[in-house]
Amino acid sequence: MFIKEKPFSNWTLPGEDINKVIVAFDSEYQSGSRNNISIGGELINVNQRRLKDIISIQLGFNYRNRSPTLYFMKRDPDDSAFRFSDVIKLLKKYLWKIGKYKEVRELKKLTIELWTFWGGVDLSVFQDYEKILTENTKSKKDTSKIVAIHSNTVFTSQPLKLRISDENRNAVSITKNDKLVIRDMTKLAPGKENLAGLGKLIGVPKIDTEKWDQQDGCPKGYYKAHMTKLWENRQSDFVNYALEDVVVTALYGTFILQFQKQLTDDGFGDFKPLQLKPSLGSIVGSIIGCQNAKYSDWIVDEVVKLLSQLKQRTNNDKDFESFLRTICKPEIKTEKGKVVRDYHFNELHANPTSDDLKRWLNEHLDFDKIRKGYCFPRTDISSDKSHKHLVHDMTNKIDVPLNRMFNDAVNAYNGGYNIVIYTGIIPQGGEKRDWDISSAYSEAGHLLPDIAPGLGAVKFKEFHNLAANQFSRIVKAAEKINGPYTVSVGIFDIEYPSDYKGFVITPKNVNEGPRYFRKIHEVTLSYTDAYTAWSCGAKVFTHRLSFVRQSRIIPGTLDGISQEGHIQDIFQKRREQCVHGSPEDKMNKNVVNQCYGVTAEGLKKKTSPDYNNGRPYYVPFSRITNPLKAIQFTSITRLHIITLQRAIWKIDPKAVFLNNVTDGCLTWTKKPLKIDEIIQSMDQITAKENPWYHDMVHNYFDGKYIKRKDGTDQETANLRTRLTFSRDNQLSAMVGLTKITPKQVFNKYLDQGRSTINVVNHQITGITAMRHEEKFQHLQTSWNQTTDLYFSFDMAQVPINYHQSGQFVYWETRPYNSEDEFNRLWQPGRDVLKYGVWYSAEYAPFFLRFFTELQKGYKPMKFWKVNKKDKKGDSYLHRGTEVYRNWSFYVARNNLDIKNSYGLIIQIFHDHGWVYMRGTEERELPQLQSFSATIRRIQKNHVKVLPNYVLLHESNLI
Numbered sequence: 003m004f005i006k007e008k009p010f011s012n013w014t015l016p017g018e019d020i021n022k023v024i025v026a027f028d029s030e031y032q033s034g035s036r037n038n039i040s041i042g043g044e045l046i047n048v049n050q051r052r053l054k055d056i057i058s059i060q061l062g063f064n065y066r067n068r069s070p071t072l073y074f075m076k077r078d079p080d081d082s083a084f085r086f087s088d089v090i091k092l093l094k095k096y097l098w099k100i101g102k103y104k105e106v107r108e109l110k111k112l113t114i115e116l117w118t119f120w121g122g123v124d125l126s127v128f129q130d131y132e133k134i135l136t137e138n139t140k141s142k143k144d145t146s147k148i149v150a151i152h153s154n155t156v157f158t159s160q161p162l163k164l165r166i167s168d169e170n171r172n173a174v175s176i177t178k179n180d181k182l183v184i185r186d187m188t189k190l191a192p193g194k195e196n197l198a199g200l201g202k203l204i205g206v207p208k209i210d211t212e213k214w215d216q217q218d219g220c221p222k223g224y225y226k227a228h229m230t231k232l233w234e235n236r237q238s239d240f241v242n243y244a245l246e247d248v249v250v251t252a253l254y255g256t257f258i259l260q261f262q263k264q265l266t267d268d269g270f271g272d273f274k275p276l277q278l279k280p281s282l283g284s285i286v287g288s289i290i291g292c293q294n295a296k297y298s299d300w301i302v303d304e305v306v307k308l309l310s311q312l313k314q315r316t317n318n319d320k321d322f323e324s325f326l327r328t329i330c331k332p333e334i335k336t337e338k339g340k341v342v343r344d345y346h347f348n349e350l351h352a353n354p355t356s357d358d359l360k361r362w363l364n365e366h367l368d369f370d371k372i373r374k375g376y377c378f379p380r381t382d383i384s385s386d387k388s389h390k391h392l393v394h395d396m397t398n399k400i401d402v403p404l405n406r407m408f409n410d411a412v413n414a415y416n417g418g419y420n421i422v423i424y425t426g427i428i429p430q431g432g433e434k435r436d437w438d439i440s441s442a443y444s445e446a447g448h449l450l451p452d453i454a455p456g457l458g459a460v461k462f463k464e465f466h467n468l469a470a471n472q473f474s475r476i477v478k479a480a481e482k483i484n485g486p487y488t489v490s491v492g493i494f495d496i497e498y499p500s501d502y503k504g505f506v507i508t509p510k511n512v513n514e515g516p517r518y519f520r521k522i523h524e525v526t527l528s529y530t531d532a533y534t535a536w537s538c539g540a541k542v543f544t545h546r547l548s549f550v551r552q553s554r555i556i557p558g559t560l561d562g563i564s565q566e567g568h569i570q571d572i573f574q575k576r577r578e579q580c581v582h583g584s585p586e587d588k589m590n591k592n593v594v595n596q597c598y599g600v601t602a603e604g605l606k607k608k609t610s611p612d613y614n615n616g617r618p619y620y621v622p623f624s625r626i627t628n629p630l631k632a633i634q635f636t637s638i639t640r641l642h643i644i645t646l647q648r649a650i651w652k653i654d655p656k657a658v659f660l661n662n663v664t665d666g667c668l669t670w671t672k673k674p675l676k677i678d679e680i681i682q683s684m685d686q687i688t689a690k691e692n693p694w695y696h697d698m699v700h701n702y703f704d705g706k707y708i709k710r711k712d713g714t715d716q717e718t719a720n721l722r723t724r725l726t727f728s729r730d731n732q733l734s735a736m737v738g739l740t741k742i743t744p745k746q747v748f749n750k751y752l753d754q755g756r757s758t759i760n761v762v763n764h765q766i767t768g769i770t771a772m773r774h775e776e777k778f779q780h781l782q783t784s785w786n787q788t789t790d791l792y793f794s795f796d797m798a799q800v801p802i803n804y805h806q807s808g809q810f811v812y813w814e815t816r817p818y819n820s821e822d823e824f825n826r827l828w829q830p831g832r833d834v835l836k837y838g839v840w841y842s843a844e845y846a847p848f849f850l851r852f853f854t855e856l857q858k859g860y861k862p863m864k865f866w867k868v869n870k871k872d873k874k875g876d877s878y879l880h881r882g883t884e885v886y887r888n889w890s891f892y893v894a895r896n897n898l899d900i901k902n903s904y905g906l907i908i909q910i911f912h913d914h915g916w917v918y919m920r921g922t923e924e925r926e927l928p929q930l931q932s933f934s935a936t937i938r939r940i941q942k943n944h945v946k947v948l949p950n951y952v953l954l955h956e957s958n959l960i
Contacts, residue, residue, distance in 0.1 A: 003075060003076070003077055003078065003081055004074075004075070004076040004078070005073065005074065005075050005076075005092075006073070006074040006241055007071060007072070007073055007074075008071070008072040008073075008074075008245065009069065009070075009071060009072070010062055010064075010070040010071055010072045010249070010252070011069075011070070012253075013062065013064055013070040013249075013252050013253065013256065014067055014070075014256070015064055015066075015067055015256055015259065015276060016256070016259050016260045016263045016275075016276075017259075017263070017275045017276050018066040018067065018276075019066070019113075019275065019276045020066065020109065021109055021110075021111055021112055021113055022065075022112070022113045022114075022115060022276055023063060023064065023065040023093065023097075023106075023112065023113075023114055023115070024062075024063070024064045024065075024115050024117065024252070024255070024276075025061060025062065025063055025089070025093070025114055025115065025116050025117065026061065026062035026064075026117045026118075026248045026249075026251045026252035026255065027059070027060070027061055027062075027089075027116055027117065027118050027124060027248065027251070028059070028060045028118070028119070028124055028244070028247040028248045028251065029056060029057075029058065029059045029060065029123075029124045029127045030056075030057045030058045030059075030060070030229055030240075030244045031051055031055050031056045031057055031127065031229070032055055032057060032228065032229045032230050035049070035050040035051070035052055035055070035781075036048070036049060036050075037050050037783075039777050039783070040777070041785070041787075046785050046787065047785065048783050048784065048785040049783070049784045049785065050781045050782070050783050050784075051781065051782040051783075051784075052781065053083035053084070053127070053129055053780075054079075054083065056077065056083065056084055056127045057076060057077070057229055057230060057233065058074060058075060058076040058077070058244055059075050059084055059088070059089075059124075059127060060072070060073070060074050060075075060244050060245050060247065060248045061073045061075070061089060061092060061248065062248045062249070062251075062252045063092075063093060063096040064252070065096070065097065065100065065102060065106070066102075068100040068101075068102060069099065069100045070252075071096055071099070072245050072248060072249070073092050073096070074241050074244060074245055075088065075092065076233070082129075082169055083128075083129040084127055084128050084129065085128055085129050085130050085166075085168060085169060086128045086130055086131065086134050086166050087130075087166050087167065087168040087169075087174040090164075090166055090174045090175065090176065090180075091168075091174065093114070093176065094176065097176070106176060106177065107176065107177060108177075109177050110177070110178075110179060111177060111178075111179035111180070111181060112176050112177045112179070112180050112181070113161060113181045113182075113183055114164070114176075114180065114181065114182050114183070115183045115184075115185060115276075115278070116182060116183065116184045116185070117185050117187065117251050117252065117255045117278075118156070118184065118185070118186050118187065118251065119186065119187045119188055119197045119200075119247065119250075119251050120154050120155060120186065120188050120197075121154065121155065121156040121157070121184060121186040121188075122150060122153065122154030122155070122156045122768055122769035123154050123766070123782065125156060125184075125769065126769055126772060126780075126782055130166070130167075132773060132780075134162070134164065134165075134166065134182070135148050135162070135613065136148075136613075136614055137162060137163060137164070137165050145612055145614065145615070145619070146612050146613040146614035146615070147159050147160045147161075147162055148162075148184075148613040148614070149280070149613075150610075150611075150613045150768060150769050150770045151189075151610055151621075152188070152768075153766065153767070153768030153769070153770075153771075154766065154768050154769055155186050155188040155189055156184055156186050156769060157184050157185055157186050157189065157280040157281075158182070158183050158184045158280075159280075161181035161182065161183050162181065162182040162183075162184075163179075163180075163181060163182075164180040164181060164182050166180075185255065185278045185280060186280075187200065187251055187254055187255060189280060189281035189282065190254075190255070190258050190278070190279075190280075190281060190282055191254075191282075192282065192588040192589060192591070192592045193588065193592075197247055197250055197251070200250055200254045201246070201250040203254070203585050203588070204250070204253050204254055204257060204585060206246065206249055206250050206253060208246070209239075209242065209243045209246050211223075211225045211226050211232070211243065212226075214232070214236060214239060218235060218236075255278060257585055258278055258279075258285075258589075259276060259278060261285075261586070261589050262278070262279065262285065263275070265285075265289060270289045270292065270293070270569075271285070271288040271289045271291075271292050272288060272291075272292050273285075273288060282589075282592050282596060283596055283599065283600050283603065283624055284624070284625070285593075286592070286593050286596040286597060286599075286600050287600045287624045287625035287626050288625065289569055289593065290565055290566055290569055290597065290600070290625075290626045291370065291625040291626050293565035293568065293569060294369065294370045294373045294374070294565050294626060295368075295369050295370040296369060296565075297364050297367075297369060298369060298452065298553075300452070300553045300562075301367070301369060301372055301373075301452075301454050301457075302360050302363050302364060302367065304454060304457055304551055305329070305363055305367065305457065306356065306359060306360065306363070308325070308457065309322065309325070309359070312325060319347075323345070323347055326345065326347070326366075327345060328404060328456070329367060329368055329371065329372050329404075329456055329457070330345050330366045330367055330368055331366060331367070331368040331371075332344055332345050333345075333346065345366065346362075346366060349362060350362055368456075371456050372454045372455075372456035372457060373452070373453060373454060373455075373456065373565075373628070374455070374456065374626070374627075374628050375403050375404050375405060375407065375408050375455030375456045375628075375630070376400045376401055376402070376403040376404065376408060376456075377400070377401050378400055378401065378623075379400075379401055400623070403455075404455065404456045404457075404458065405455055405456075405458050405459065405548075406548075407455050407459065407491050407548055407550060407630060408455065408629060408630070410491040410492070410493075410526055410548075411491050411528075411629035411630045411632070411633050412605055412629045413511070413526040414491055414526040414527050414528055414531075414629075414633045415602065415605045415606075415629055415632050415633050415636075416509040416511060416516035416633075416636060417516060417636065417664070418636055418639060418640075418663070418664030418665065419505065419507050419509070419516075419518075419639075419640050419643060419662055419664065420662065420663050420664055420723045420724070420798075421505075421518065421661060421662055421723065421798045421799065422660070422661040422720060422721070422722050422723055422726075422795070422796070422798060422799075422815070423659055423660060423661060423662075423799065423814075423815055424658065424660045424661075424670075424720060424812055424813065424814060424815070425720055425721060425722065425795045425801070425812065425813050425815060425840075426719075426720065426721070426804070426810065426811050426812030426813050426840070426841045427717055427718070427719055427720075427752065427807070427810035427811070427812055427841045428660065428670060428717065428718040428719075428720050428812050429717060429807035429808075429810070429812070430715065430716055430717050431715060432670055432671055432672050432673075432715060433669075433670070433671050433673070433674045433675070433713055433714075433715055434660065434668060434669070434670050434713060434714055434715070434718050434728065434733065435668070435669050435671070435674070435675060435710070435711070435712075435713035436666055436667075436668050436711035436712050436713065436733070437646065437650075437666055437667055437668075437669065437675075437680070437708050437709070437710065437711065438665055438666035438708060438709045438711055439639065439642050439643065439646065439665045439666060439707070439708060439709075440699075440703055440706050440707060440708055440709050441574075441594075441703065442639045442642065442664070442665030442666075443570075443595065443597070443598040443635055443639065443665075444570045444571075444574060444594055444595075444597075445638070445642065445698065445699070445703065446598070446634070446635045446638035446639055447563070447564065447566045447567035447569075447570040447571075447597055447598070447635070448560070448563060448567045448570065448571065448698050448702055449484075449487045449555070449563070449567070449638055449694055449695065449698055450487070450489070450563060450564040450566060450567050450631060450634050450635065450638070451483075451484050451487065451488075451489060451552040451553050451554070451555050451562055451563060451564060452552065452553040452562060452563065452564045452565065453489050453550050453551065453552045453553075453564065453630060453631070454550070454551040454552065455550050455551070455630055457551045458551065459548040459549060459550065459551070460483075460548075460549040460550070460551055460552075463479060463483075463490075463548070463549035464546070464547065464548050464549070465492070465544050465546065465547045466544075466545070466546045466547075467544070467545060467546075468543070468544040468547075469543065470495075470497075470541040470542055470543045472544075473532075473536050473542040473544065476529070476544065476547065477533065477536070479549075480529060480533070480549075483549065483552065483554060484552065484554060484555050484562075484694065485692070485693075485694055486530055486533045486534075486537075486641060486692060486694070487530060487555065487634075487638065487694055488529055488530075488549060488552070489528070489529070489549070489550045489552050489630055489631075489634055490528065490529035490547055490548060490549040490550060491526065491527070491528055491529070491547070491548065491550075491630065491633070492526070492527065492529065492532070492544060492545065492546050492547030492548060493524055493525065493526050493527075493544075493545040493546055493547075494522075494524075494525055494527055494532050494542055494543060494544055494545060494547075495521075495522065495523050495524065495525075495541075495542070495543040495545070496508050496521070496522040496525060496527075496532070496535045496540050496541070496542055496543075497520065497521045497522075497540060497541045498520045498521075498535070498538065498539070498540045498817075499539050499540070500520070502520075502538065502539055502540075504538055504644065504647055504648075504651075505643065505644060505647060505659070505662060506518045506519070506520060506817040507534060507535075507538075507640050507643065507644060508522060508525070508527065508531055508532075508534070508535045508540070509527075509531070509640075510522050510525045510821065512821060512824065512825075513824075513828070517818070517821070517824055518798075518799075518817050518818070519817060519818045519819065519820050519821055519823075519824060520817050520818070520819050520820070521819060521820045522820075522821070523820075523821070524545065527637075528633045528634055528637040529547065529549070530634060530637035530638060530640075530641055531633075531637045531640060531641075532544075532547075533641070534637070534640055534641045534644055537641075537644065538644060550630060555694060557693045557694050557696075557697040557698070558693075558697030558698065558700070558701045559701070564631065566597040566598075566601065566631065569593065569594075569597055570593075570594045570597050571702065573590045573591075573593040573594050574590075574594050576590045577590040577591055577594070598632070598635040598636075600624040600625075600626055600627070601624075601626060601627060601628045601629075601631040601632045601635065602627070602629075602632035602635075603621070603622075603623060603624035603627050604620065604621055604622050604623035604624065604627050605623075605627065605629055605632060607620050607621075608620070608621045609621065611770050611774070612770075613769065613770050613773065616770065616773070616774035639664065639665050642665075642695070642707075643662060643665070643667065645684055645687055645688065645692070645695070645707075646667065646680070646684065646707070646708060647659060647667070648687060649680050649683035649684040649687055650669060650675065650680060650683070652683045652686075652687075653675065653679050653680065653683055654671050654672075654673075654675065656671070656672065657669050657670070657671045657675070658670040658671070660718075660720050660726075661720060661723070661726060663723065663724060663735070666711070668720070668726060668733075674713075677708065677710040680707075680708060681705070681706065681707050681708065684707045684708070685705070685707070688707075712732050712733055712734075713732065713733075714728040714730055714732035714733055716728050716729045716730040716732070717729045717748070717810075718733055719744075719747070719748070719752060719793070719841070720812070721793055721794065721795065721840075721841070722794070722795050722796040722798070723796060723798065724736075724737040725737060725738070725739075725793075727744035727747065728744055729744065729745055729748045730744075730745065731743055731744045731745050738761060738791050739759070739761065739791065747759070751793065752793065752810075752841065753809075755809070755839050755842055755844070756793075756839070757792060757793055757794070757838065757839045757840065758790040758791060758792050758793065759790070759791050759793070760788050760789075760790065760791075761788070761789050761790075761791045762786050762787070762788050763786070763787050763788075763789065764784065764785075764786055764787075765784065765785055765786070765787050766782065766783070766784040767781075767782055767783045767784070792835065792836060792840075793839075793840060793841060794835035794836070794840040795813070795815075795831075795835055795840060796832070797827070797828050797831040797832045797835070798815075799815035799816055799817055799818065800815055800816050800817075800818060800823075800827060800831075800853070800857065801813045801814070801815050801831075801849070801850075801853050802814055802815060802816050802853070803850070804846045804849075804850060806843045806846065808843070809842065809843055809844075810841055810842065810843060811841060811842070811843050811846045812841075813846075823857075827856055827857065830856060830862045830865075831853065831856065833862075833865040833867075833868050834849070834852055834862065834865065834950060834952055835849075836865070836867050836868060837867060837950065837952040837953050837956055838952040838953075838955065838956050844955075845952060845955060845956075848951040848952045848954075848955045848960070849951075849952055851951050852948065852950070852951050852952060855948050856948060859946065860946050860947065860948035861946060861947055861948060862947070862948040862950065863884075863887060863888050863891065863947060863948065863949060863950055864884070864887075865884075865950070866880040866881065866883070866884040867881075867884070867953075880919050881914075881916060882911055882914065882916025882917060882918055882919075883918055883919045883920075884950075884953065885907070885910065885916070885953060885954070885957050885959070886907060886911075886918060886927070886928075888949040888950045888953055888954055889903070889906075889907050889949075889954060889959055890933070890936050890937060890940065891940060891945070891947050891949045892949040892951075892954055892959075892960065893937055894936075894937045894940035894941050894945075895940075895949070897941075900930075900933065900934050900937055901930065903933075904930045904933045904934075906959060907927075907933075907959070908927065910957055910958065910959060911927055914957075
């Protein structure tokens with residue numbers, strides 16, 4: 003075993019903890035084993051890392067800032083595999099070196115906090131890693147304290163007890179009570195930065211191995227792919243290269259600790275010294291959670307009013323106590339072995355004065371619970387194993403909400419409005435320009451009132467079965483609160499006018515996503531979304547609507563806004579004092595941006611497998627998850643998008659809106675739009691109709707409603723949401739495509755009439771799969787998986803007509819008329835788009851014919867192409883049979899000559915070498931007599947079946 007030690011003098015932690023040592027950790031390896039295993043039904047050639055492929059581990063130790071030290075440990079080929087005991091033994095060596103071993107040995111406990119980046123990859127280099135990570139669970143039924151997400155991002159929800167032995171089964175420990183905490187910098191990195199990005203951020207540039215390739219006459223990337231050769235040829239360089247990742251991990255983790263300390267010093271959050279939060283979201287959750295728990299005059303006044311109303315109905319003190327128990331914080335005591343909740347009602351005098359009552363409420367109200375309308379179970383006094391300490395609850399089980407608005411808001415939650423209106427290749431000429439709402443979610447936070455759903459709905463502000471022509475009554479009632487930004491949730495019927503040309507922006511959750519229809523029945527929405535539809539001319543029937551108790555926002559001020567809005571304003575101002583692009587700037591930006599995200603965390607009930615037992619659990623709520631606030635953030639953004647659309651049409655009535663992506667849209671105009679004119683137009687609209695928006699933008703965003711982004715006058719592929727790019731590379735939204743430019747996609751694929759592009763995704767097994775899937779057990783497996791990415795539409799709307807420009811076309815689409823029409827058209831439309839070339843003028847007539855008849859009610863044939871590919875990877879099961887059946891219906895419907903038609907299909911089968919399948923068996927192609935009988939039977943029964951015209955053209959039959 004080769005060990006090298008280096009001082010790490012510039013690693014200084016912001017404080018000391020006698021019971022904690024920080025360990026930064028990384029590893030180097032070279033996967034040398036190739037294997038073929040079945041993945042997703044296909045035999046894939048994979049690379050598998052065995053324990054003997056691990057070259058080295060690198061560690062950085064820091065105990066109370068006493069001579070922080072880096073260690074490089076390399077195993078020789080004959081050495082046994084690394085064990086976690088090697089880390090503890092090296093830690094002992096470090097503690098001896100700094101003269102603290104005997105002192106630490108006497109401690110009652112020691113917490114080893116392990117910092118990693120994408121930790122699952124590095125933790126699994128130890129022979130005994132699985133035993134360590136599951137030491138605290140008695141059986142596979144127990145819930146793990148390990149949280150493993152995104153395959154290999156790993157952290158602990160609670161400290162793990164460390165029970166470690168060496169290869170001779172001798173116990174290895176520092177104290178009698180060693181604990182392990184894991185923190186993964188992947189979850190603490192802003193903007194999904196990789197380790198090289200974090201290094202650049204904190205001033206530690208990545209060592210470039212390619213210069214060594216060049217110096218040693220090796221191909222580019224040789225040493226990166228052959229780490230053992232790098233060790234053989236450049237041992238000193240190898241050590242420096244290997245230790246660099248530990249340096250970055252240590253310094254970036256320290257930066258986060260300093261950021262947390264500064265937040266605590268400034269009065270934000272309840273961060274404990276030298277305890278890293280597991281994620282950036284939890285940092286933001288802590289900031290806002292502490293603010294939500296703070297006293298508020300208006301909430302106290304509302305409680306006093308409710309108590310006064312209750313007093314008019316009863317004189318029984320127990321009634322008052324029953325009411326207050328739901329909104330007050332008890333003191334948890336243990337008396338004679340029993341848990342007792344003491345609400346301190348004895349401190350309330352009989353007939354207290356208003357000041358005395360307010361003083362008591364200020365001290366005992368649970369403002370956080372009131373603002374959320376629910377609370378998490380107390381894990382410190384409950385033995386319920388379904389709840390996870392510190393990460394709240396892995397089953398999303400909360401204490402009963404205080405009102406039905408909570409569940410309504412969960413049902414109403416949708417993401418942003420993402421849709422393509424004109425799809426295909428938009429021709430050269432005119433300006434295609436992206437426009438974004440300025441700081442959309444920060445603006446929304448500045449218009450989100452402080453709410454108290456825990457106090458129930460506003461009295462006399464509930465509406466039931468209100469006719470569409472009466473919605474203006476609700477608008478008038480809302481004007482007295484916060485206008486279009488009044489927080490409220492209800493159930494509505496919405497119907498947009500048949501001649502409406504703008505964004506149909508009202509969402510309904512259907513088929514695991516927000517969908518948009520002209521006529522929407524029984525949809526759960528925020529009042530803001532209902533108001534937006536009404537302002538667009540839609541009829542709005544109200545089944546029921548409840549207004550949440552909320553503060554009143556004074557237009558143009560921060561008075562009355564939510565804690566999220568206050569935090570966004572404060573941290574935006576902090577950004578302005580930072581160097582642009584600095585770590586501090588990025589962290590402050592993250593706080594501003596994540597104020598929305600953490601309010602929505604856990605609402606979609608996404609699942610993740612438990613590390614210990616492999617069973618799925620719901621991704622938990624954040625500390626501040628609040629569906630009422632989450633729906634309001636997205637609803638406000640949709641309202642502002644409509645304001646932007648109206649403003650642009652006011653300047654240029656012929657402007658075409660090509661798409662919208664959450665907080666911005668892509669326009670196509672004959673002449674370039676001027677941003678000053680759009681801002682002026684928005685200013686005129688909001689000054690007249692929406693003083694809240696108008697005054698907020700002027701007072702807090704310098705009067706800038708929007709940002710002008712990239713634009714072009716060249717050909718632009720606007721294929722589907724987030725797949726929009728121009729031939730000159732000026733527009734480049736290409737989700738799913740990497741290492742290729744828009745111009746290259748045009749030249750190599752679109753110009754050649756290709757319908758797909760092969761996308762190679764590098765896959766690597768996660769630490770949970772390595773525990774539970776037999777083929778991956780104890781072997782980290784990586785492989786390149788090739789998939790087809792289609793250049794086709796996503797059927798977010800219905801294609802109705804196309805326009806040709808040379809070899810390309812672009813399509814007009816319309817919203818679905820109803821949910822029933824969506825259910826009938828959506829899946830068949832998506833299926834047929836896997837045939838032919840969607841954007842090609844050659845195929846456009848056949849797509850149009852298919853979609854026209856589909857809308858008329860014709861039922862399409864079965865689509866074999868959507869089935870799994872065959873072993874060759876370039877043809878499809880039952881291809882010939884599919885063509886034969888579609889051709890039969892086409893001949894019958896068009897009264898074609900049967901004999902000639904049969905001759906054509908015979909020739910096509912011969913040319914392509916197809917076989918005819920009946921079930922799973924190969925058969926002879928039906929004879930002319932059978933073909934003729936099939937045609938007559940179809941014609942006799944008037945079967946209303948829609949042939950796949952695109953497939954028939956693709957097969958040269960039509």
